[in-house]
Amino acid sequence: MTVPGGDAPTDLLFCYRHPNRPTGVRCTRCERPICPECMIPASVGFQCPECVTQGRRSTRMARTVYGGQIRPGSRVAMVTQVLIALNIAMFVITSVGGGLSIAGDNQSHVFYRLALVPAAVGHGQWYRLLTAMFMHVNVLHIAFNMYALYIIGPPLEAALGRSRFIVLYLLAGLGGSVLSAALGPTLETAAGASGAIFGLFGAFYLAARHQRLETGGIVATIVLNLVFTFSFSGVIDWRAHVGGLITGAAVMAVLAYAPTGPRRATLQVAGVAAVAVIVAAVGYAGARHADHNCPILQSRNGVPQACYEIVQ
Secondary structure, rough: OOOOOOEEEOOOOOOOOOOOOOEOOOOOOOOOOOOOOOEEEOOOOOEEEEHHHHHHHHHOOOEEEOOOOOOOOOOOOHHHHHHHHHHHHHHHHHHHHOOOOOOOOOHHHHHHOEEEEEHHHHOOOOHHHHHHHHEEEEHHHHHHHHHHHHHHHHHHHHHOOOHHHHHHHHHHHHHHHHHHHHOOOOOOOOOHHHHHHHHHHHHHHHHHHHOOOOHHHHHHHHHHHHHHHOOOOOOHHHHHHHHHHHHHHHHHHHHHOOOOOOOHHHHHHHHHHHHHHHHHHHHHHHHHHHHOOOEEEEEOOOOOOOOOOOOO
């Protein structure tokens, strides 16, 4: 049988998206004819673009054990790698002009402008609470911290997802900085990612307990590091370590024990926000305390100056 006025058979199919293109293939879902340009390979046969888009909308996003998104094809432990690279980059930058020291102190002016000094924080330089997390005094200091982050970061990032891991790391680091500013000597300089690292230690322990895994290894790690910290409290800021450990454990407790269900993410956000508010409150109280206790000192030229002016 032929079409009147032509030779084409009446059962010839044409692509529904390109009516002038003949085809012999139908979409396996909607059975509309599709040309080679519109064919998208499926597990069985081919599908049209509209059916593929609709299928993606109805497919639930893969989630980590604590609700984080799993992006197909994304690089494993990307956030951990970025944090390590950022710490190393800042160490190189702050070492310029101050000399690259293996075990001594960083003498760079940039380092002292970004490190944590309670007097400076009390006088309004709040940024130091954050920037101090990326400052390190020497090669041994950054090597130890980055090795710990390299070991413990990837499994936590895999369990939490990128966004939750970033929040955990930064909030734990801020918790350490806040306690250091609140309780540390007014003019003492503190720096390092140790507060954030201890926060990851605390989070790892809570995650292992929540999943009923062996916790002996992480408990031993935390205890040994605390013993080392307090054994050398004259040169190690124990306040940052303890503050980071407590904050990291608190954040992980919220993320791990929030009830599962459609409101899980909302409850996690609310809980983490509550932890952030507490950290901010302690930070404010600590800054006021440091500013109140900022003594009048003598500068080198004999002119009296407040201590926060000395650290400029």
